[in-house]
Amino acid sequence: MSRRVGFVLGLVIALASASVGQDPAPAPAPGKPGEKPKPKVLALVGGDVHTVSRGLLRRATVIATDGKLTAIGVGLTVPEGAETIDCAGKHVCPGFVAATSFGIGIAGGRGGKVGDSLDPFDSDMDLPLAGGITAVHVSAGGGGGVIGGETAVIHLAKGDLADMLVREPAAQYLGWPNASATDRQAAREGLEAAREHVKKLAEVEAAKARGEKPQPPQPDGKARPWLPFVQDRRLARVRASSAGDLIATCELAEAFGLRVVFEDATEAWSVADRLARAGALCLVSPRDVTPSDPDLARDSGSHPRAPAILRDAGVKVAVVPGDAGVDTGGIAGQGVQSLAVDAALAVRGGLTDDEALRAITLDAARALGVDDRLGSLDVGKDADCLVLDGAPLDYRSYVTHAIVAGKVRYEKAKHTLYGGTSAGGASTPTPAPGK
Amino acid sequence: MRLAWLAAGLVAILAGFAPAQDPPPVPKPDEKPAEKPAAAPETAAKKPLLVKAARIETGSRGTIFGGAILVTDGKITAVGTDVKVPPNAEVIEAGDGVVMPALFATATRIGLGGGGGRWVDIPGLGRVLMGGGGGGGPSGPHVQVADDWEPGQAVHRRLRAAGIGVLGLQPGSSGQSGVVALAPGTPAGTVVSRSAALVVRFSADAGSKSGLKQLLTDAGKALEEAEKKEREKKAEAKAAVPGVGPGPSPPPAPPPEAPPTADDKRKAVLVALAKGELTCWIVVDSAAAVAHLDPLLDGFTGKKFRFAVQGGADLHQVGALLAKRKIPAIVPTALATVPMSTLLDNPAATLARAGVELAFLPPNDDVNGFEAWRDALAQLVRAGLPRDVALRGCTSVPATLLGVDKLVGAIEAGREANLVVCTGDPFEATTRIRRVILRGETVHDEP
Numbered sequence: 001m002s003r004r005v006g007f008v009l010g011l012v013i014a015l016a017s018a019s020v021g022q023d024p025a026p027a028p029a030p031g032k033p034g035e036k037p038k039p040k041v042l043a044l045v046g047g048d049v050h051t052v053s054r055g056l057l058r059r060a061t062v063i064a065t066d067g068k069l070t071a072i073g074v075g076l077t078v079p080e081g082a083e084t085i086d087c088a089g090k091h092v093c094p095g096f097v098a099a100t101s102f103g104i105g106i107a108g109g110r111g112g113k114v115g116d117s118l119d120p121f122d123s124d125m126d127l128p129l130a131g132g133i134t135a136v137h138v139s140a141g142g143g144g145g146v147i148g149g150e151t152a153v154i155h156l157a158k159g160d161l162a163d164m165l166v167r168e169p170a171a172q173y174l175g176w177p178n179a180s181a182t183d184r185q186a187a188r189e190g191l192e193a194a195r196e197h198v199k200k201l202a203e204v205e206a207a208k209a210r211g212e213k214p215q216p217p218q219p220d221g222k223a224r225p226w227l228p229f230v231q232d233r234r235l236a237r238v239r240a241s242s243a244g245d246l247i248a249t250c251e252l253a254e255a256f257g258l259r260v261v262f263e264d265a266t267e268a269w270s271v272a273d274r275l276a277r278a279g280a281l282c283l284v285s286p287r288d289v290t291p292s293d294p295d296l297a298r299d300s301g302s303h304p305r306a307p308a309i310l311r312d313a314g315v316k317v318a319v320v321p322g323d324a325g326v327d328t329g330g331i332a333g334q335g336v337q338s339l340a341v342d343a344a345l346a347v348r349g350g351l352t353d354d355e356a357l358r359a360i361t362l363d364a365a366r367a368l369g370v371d372d373r374l375g376s377l378d379v380g381k382d383a384d385c386l387v388l389d390g391a392p393l394d395y396r397s398y399v400t401h402a403i404v405a406g407k408v409r410y411e412k413a414k415h416t417l418y419g420g421t422s423a424g425g426a427s428t429p430t431p432a433p434g435k
Numbered sequence: 436m437r438l439a440w441l442a443a444g445l446v447a448i449l450a451g452f453a454p455a456q457d458p459p460p461v462p463k464p465d466e467k468p469a470e471k472p473a474a475a476p477e478t479a480a481k482k483p484l485l486v487k488a489a490r491i492e493t494g495s496r497g498t499i500f501g502g503a504i505l506v507t508d509g510k511i512t513a514v515g516t517d518v519k520v521p522p523n524a525e526v527i528e529a530g531d532g533v534v535m536p537a538l539f540a541t542a543t544r545i546g547l548g549g550g551g552g553r554w555v556d557i558p559g560l561g562r563v564l565m566g567g568g569g570g571g572g573p574s575g576p577h578v579q580v581a582d583d584w585e586p587g588q589a590v591h592r593r594l595r596a597a598g599i600g601v602l603g604l605q606p607g608s609s610g611q612s613g614v615v616a617l618a619p620g621t622p623a624g625t626v627v628s629r630s631a632a633l634v635v636r637f638s639a640d641a642g643s644k645s646g647l648k649q650l651l652t653d654a655g656k657a658l659e660e661a662e663k664k665e666r667e668k669k670a671e672a673k674a675a676v677p678g679v680g681p682g683p684s685p686p687p688a689p690p691p692e693a694p695p696t697a698d699d700k701r702k703a704v705l706v707a708l709a710k711g712e713l714t715c716w717i718v719v720d721s722a723a724a725v726a727h728l729d730p731l732l733d734g735f736t737g738k739k740f741r742f743a744v745q746g747g748a749d750l751h752q753v754g755a756l757l758a759k760r761k762i763p764a765i766v767p768t769a770l771a772t773v774p775m776s777t778l779l780d781n782p783a784a785t786l787a788r789a790g791v792e793l794a795f796l797p798p799n800d801d802v803n804g805f806e807a808w809r810d811a812l813a814q815l816v817r818a819g820l821p822r823d824v825a826l827r828g829c830t831s832v833p834a835t836l837l838g839v840d841k842l843v844g845a846i847e848a849g850r851e852a853n854l855v856v857c858t859g860d861p862f863e864a865t866t867r868i869r870r871v872i873l874r875g876e877t878v879h880d881e882p
Contacts, residue, residue, distance in 0.1 A: 107639040107723040116641040119723035121752045123774035159752070161726040416776035 023167050023373070039065045042406055043078040044387060047087025052094055052361050053376035055354075062092055064383030067163065067406035072377050085387060085401055085408075093357065093392045094376050095134025095384035095404065096339050097364035099283050100263070100320045104128065104136060105154050105164065114140050114152040114168050120161045129156055129402040129410035130417050131337040132392075134384040135166060135365075135374050139173070146187040147225050148173025151237060153370045155384065155404050163405040166382070170369045171235035171261065172228060176252060177245035191256045193223035194230040201231075235259050235369045241266040243298065250278035261367045266290070269306035270299045272313035281367045282315055286345040287322035307359060308350025318364040319343050319356065344393045357392055382406075483507045483521050484875060486854060488529035492861070494536040494830035495845035497823070504534065506852040509618075509875035514846055529856045532869060535826070536846050537600020537853035538808065541765055541794045541833040542612070542716075542745060544605055545801065546588050547580070574608035576650070576704045577697060581613030581629040584622055590802050591617055596879045597806045598868050600853035601627065601843050603833055606634050611704065612716060614839045616851065618873035627851075631837035632716040632743070633708055639723045644731055647717070650708075651735050657702045658709035711739035714836055716765075718745045725753040732760065743836050745796075751782035754789030763792035763836055768811040770818055783828075784819040794836055795828040813862035822862070 042064045049060040051072065061078065063071040078084060107119035128136070138152045150169035157163035179187065200217040207214040219227060228234040236258050240246045246268060253260045254277070262268060265282040268275055275282065290301040307317045319342050343356040351359065365375030373382050383406040390397030398418065402410035412418060484506040491499040493514065505513040505524070513519070520526075584604060594602075595617050604613045612634055614627040635650065637643045695703070707713035719725055725744060732742070744750070744757060745765035757764055764786055771780045787793055797804040798811045812825045834844025843851050852875040859866040871879035 107721055112641040116644065116727070117639050118727075119639060119721065120726050121722045121749060126775060161723075161729075416773065416778065 038081070040067075040406060041065050041079050041082035042383065042403065042408075043082045043084045044087050044092050044385065044403075045078060045084055047090045047092040047387065049377060050091065050093040050354075050357060050392060051377040052354075052358050053378050059088075060092075062377060062385060064385075064403070064406045067383055069377060069379055069381050069383050072379060083408075087387055090400065091388045091391055091397070092377070093386050093388070094361045094374070095386055095402065096132045096360045097318075097368065097370075097374055098128065098133045098136045098321055098339060099318050099364045099367045101137045101139050101151075102128070105156065106138065114138050114154070115165045118154065118161060118164045120157065120159055120164055122158075125156045125158045126410065126415065126417065127337050129158065129404075130399060130412070130415065131339060132386050132388075132399045132402065133339055134386070134402060134404045134409075135370075137170075137368055140168070144175070146175050146179045146183050148175050148237075151368075153368050153374075155382070156402075156409065157404045157407070158409045160405070160407070163407075166373060167370050169234070171237045174229070174236040174238050174249075174258075174260070176238055176249050177240045187226075190222045190226045191230065191252075193220055194226035195256060197223045197227065198231050229258050230256060233257075233259055235261055235367075237261050237263055239263045243267045243271045243300070246271050246280075247274055250274050250280060253278050253280065266302040266306075267300055268315070269302070269309040272310050272315055275310070276314040280315065281318065281363070282310060283318050283320045283367055284310070285320055285322050285342065286349055287342050304345045304349030306349065307346040307356075311351060311355060316363050316366060317346075317359055318367040319346050319359040320364070340393055340397070341395065344395065347393065353391075353393055481508070481875070483512075483524045484527065484852070484872075485518070485520055485524045486527045486529060486534055486856070486872070488534040488856070489531050490533045491846060492533060492535040492826055493846040494826060495847060504846060504852070504854065506854075506872075506875045509852055511846060511848055511850050511852045513848055527856070527870070529869070531859070533857045533859060533861060533866075534846070535598075535855050535857065535861050536830040536844060537617075537855050537871065537873060538598050538829045539831075539833040539844050540594075540599055540602045540805065541796055541829070541836075542603050542605040543796075543800050544607065545594070545602070545805070546585065546590050547583050547604065547607075574606065574610055576610070576633060577701050578606055578610030579613060579629050580604045580606040580610055581615065581626050584613060584615050584626060586615070586617075586620060586622060586625050593802050594805050595871055595873065596868070598809070598855040598871055599805055600851075600855075600871070600873050601834075601839075603631065603837050609633075609635050611713075612837060614837050614843070616843070616853075616874060618851075618853075618876060618878065620874075627842055628837065628839050630704070630707070630713060631839060632714040633704060634716045634718060636720075637717045637724050637728060638720045639727045643724070644727065647728075648731060648734070650705075651715075651738075651740065654705040654709040654740075655735075655738060657705035661702070661706045709739065711741045712838070714741045714743050714838065716743050716745060716836070719750075720747075722746065722749040722752040725750070725756060729753075729756050729760075743794075748782050751780075751785035751789075754786045754791055757786070758790040763794060763832065765794045765796060765833075765836070768795045768798055768808060768815060770814060779818065781815060781818040781820060783815050783824075784821075787820060787824045792832060793824055793828045794832040795825075809861055810864060813864065816862055825862070 044062040046059050046061065049057040049062060049072065051057060057072070057074060060072065060074045061076040062069065063076060063078065063082070104124045105119055105122050106114065106117050133156065135153055135155050138154055140150045140152055149172070151171045151173065152168035153166040153170045154164050155166055197217060197219045204214045204216060229236055236253070238249050238260055240249050240262050241264050246262060246265065249260060249262070252258065260278065261281040261283065263283050265284055266288065268282045268284060284306050286304040286307060288302045289304065292299055292301040307319065310317045319339070321339050322342055339360050343360045346356045346359060347353055362371060362375035365371040374384055377385065383403060385403045386392070386399050387401040388397045389400050398412055399410070400412045401408050485503055486506070487503045489501060491502050491504065491514065493499060499515065502514065502516045503518045504511055505518050581604060600617055602615050602617060604615060606612065611630045612632040613629050614631045616625045616627055618625060635647060637647055704713065708715055717728065719728070725746065742760070742762045743765060744762055748767060748769055748771040750764055750766055766783055766786065771782050772778060773780050783793060783795070795812065797808040808829065812829065816822050816825050831840065831845040834840040841849065843853060846854065852872060854872040855868055856870040856872070857866045857868055867881065868879070869881045870877055
């Protein structure tokens with residue numbers, strides 16, 4: 001491909017991506033009719049702020065206005081009329097993102113858009129919020145073949161329907177490893193056709209730049225279903241656990257320039273270099289420990305060292321909850337209650353604290369295709385944050401406030417969940433200012 | 436319209452002369468050959484009735500102490516402390532007792548059989564409920580559940596003894612609700628309203644949303660059409676007045692009105708909906724559905740629709756939303772628990788505090804549920820629901836929501852005389868029902 005066509009192709013893809021998927025407008029703050037509504041301001045003052053993108057800010061303030069982060073820093077002035085939470089001695093970090101789905105926040109049967117079936121009063125939201133999870137992946141269902149169903153990302157914005165939907169569609173399932181030979185053949189043809197179409201688009205743009213008036217190309221039936229992946233660079237979500245499936249999908253991804261995220265990538269660590277070359281993202285669960293199969297000639301199984309091995313190879317890793325259950329049983333309540341514990345297990349396996357925190361915040365958001373909105377404390381992103389009474393990955397820490405889209409949705413002191421147990425929690429001593 | 440009734444009368448008379456094909460239905464003594472619109476039943480001229488009680492809970496305007504109720508020809512003609520007693524009146528002395536309106540079963544399918552069941556005459560067996568058992572029966576704005584009404588069943592006797600006087604019949608899926616009196620009478624004679632509300636089922640999904648949007652949009656269009664026709668008619672009539680109008684030639688006579696078609700009937704329902712004369716009764720399966728209903732209704736602000744939402748024990752979570760739109764709620768008479776706790780919750784009290792008008796459903800839609808209804812309401816009052824909200828929610832509020840508040844539901848002059856005489860406060864567990872009077876007749880009496 002000539003450099004010029006490559007550049008124009010890149011431009012076309014960038015422009016196309018910019019117009020993909022309208023996110024829903026955030027709910028405006030109510031006010032008197034005719035008058036501009038007063039902004040709703042929330043300030044978290046004086047805590048140790050883990051931004052995830054720019055490191056730790058000690059004794060800093062986070063300010064959110066109308067559901068978005070508007071200021072993060074030390075020595076900020078809190079605007080008048082703001083709701084303030086005193087975070088002295090506490091930690092503030094972005095809300096955790098659960099990159100696997102739990103069926104939370106959806107009413108009744110599916111079929112149709114996730115946005116039409118959201119349930120803002122689902123009482124199953126309380127446990128994940130208490131565990132620090134503020135956004136979750138939702139599978140919209142449908143699509144059984146190679147081209148699977150679309151996925152969405154929702155806020156656990158308890159009580160506010162308008163604040164719940166973050167993005168739909170956010171990604172799309174690609175049923176590659178289990179596809180039959182004929183389906184794979186058809187898929188390759190479709191991808192080829194889509195790639196041809198994108199090339200033609202690039203040529204049209206180049207012709208326009210030269211001042212010509214070319215005919216816009218029409219995508220044929222084969223290409224059309226693949227355009228979101230090839231033209232819009234939509235994330236392809238693939239269920240591939242074994243090394244063989246992972247490699248096969250990587251080959252497809254590289255051949256057609258697909259962005260891939262692997263769900264339940266148990267053996268990803270054993271093919272880490274291959275995944276790094278393909279630029280794939282992996283969802284791993286460090287809690288899963290499976291011994292290597294002695295009958296196989298290669299390494300298999302999974303263990304907590306997996307995220308560190310992947311990191312060393314340069315693969316982006318998101319840590320997901322061990323199971324999709326919402327309950328209070330098991331170790332610290334399995335599943336959604338203990339995502340921080342899963343991240344801590346990754347530290348046991350070799351990640352740094354910062355990398356492990358990023359694996360359940362920004363990299364998880366990236367794996368869902370919403371890292372422009374969630375996953376770190378940066379101005380302009382959604383105001384999803386946690387106030388904890390200790391370091392985020394410390395096993396004794398509790399979430400004291402879970403803030404989603406700028407509103408407090410869970411407050412430990414007001415909730416019945418921990419009412420019968422002791423407060424627990426320990427604060428990391430912070431050095432005196434000036435040190 | 437007159438022509439239509441004349442035609443119907445003619446047809447009825449001719450039918451009487453036509454050769455019988457099926458065995459004729461068992462003739463009922465007070466049934467007339469020609470169809471009459473639902474009206475008050477014929478009661479033989481009876482003596483006026485005076486009910487005196489230490490306390491009268493009117494159900495709409497509070498409590499009257501030491502007053503009396505005068506009943507003439509099945510209707511309440513006077514209520515108060517200074518009621519003039521006609522010389523020939525029969526007097527019922529309730530003494531220390533309390534008189535309250537007979538209860539209004541807000542939305543029930545008791546005695547209607549599982550959706551779609553119809554009453555048929557079987558020679559040798561009499562009238563039997565056949566069919567049904569699923570699917571909710573036919574549905575659509577034209578369906579009237581009053582078609583399935585069959586009075587005189589054994590359940591009705593037990594309901595009367597429990598103090599229920601009026602049933603708000605609800606269609607199995609969607610259609611028009613009906614209001615019927617539990618007083619003795621014929622099916623036609625006991626129907627109070629055939630078109631009391633339009634029931635629509637709504638859940639959090641795209642199909643429900645587009646269905647409701649279409650219904651409300653169609654209603655708006657039907658109203659516009661009807662108003663346009665009215666204007667055109669008026670313009671024609673004006674042009675027909677002598678001296679006003681273009682030429683000396685006499686205008687043509689207006690064409691005779693044709694009898695209403697099914698489409699006309701449907702349009703009439705839509706027009707009544709758009710004018711706010713017929714309540715749009717939305718049955719939701721969760722509070723989430725109401726959260727999805729809210730933005731949908733934004734598209735119809737400024738229109739005259741009257742809404743009511745019937746839901747379950749989680750409806751209090753959208754109390755603020757309902758109060759903001761002034762939408763009344765129909766809720767079960769039940770307490771709940773706060774999720775993941777052993778804390779008791781009173782969803783009805785929460786809604787009342789938020790300013791939502793409430794109508795109640797019994798704990799279950801069966802005889803046991805109705806017999807326990809008073810006690811269940813008492814538990815809500817004990818847990819913080821204001822007493823008058825409880826009382827109005829089973830009497831006058833359902834009557835208002837179903838458009839029959841001028842006819843039943845409260846102890847006020849002009850309404851049907853549906854009274855329950857109790858030995859004490861209706862919410863006290865020790866209180867018994869002494870007597871139940873429906874349309875002026877004693878239908879239940881303590882031995």
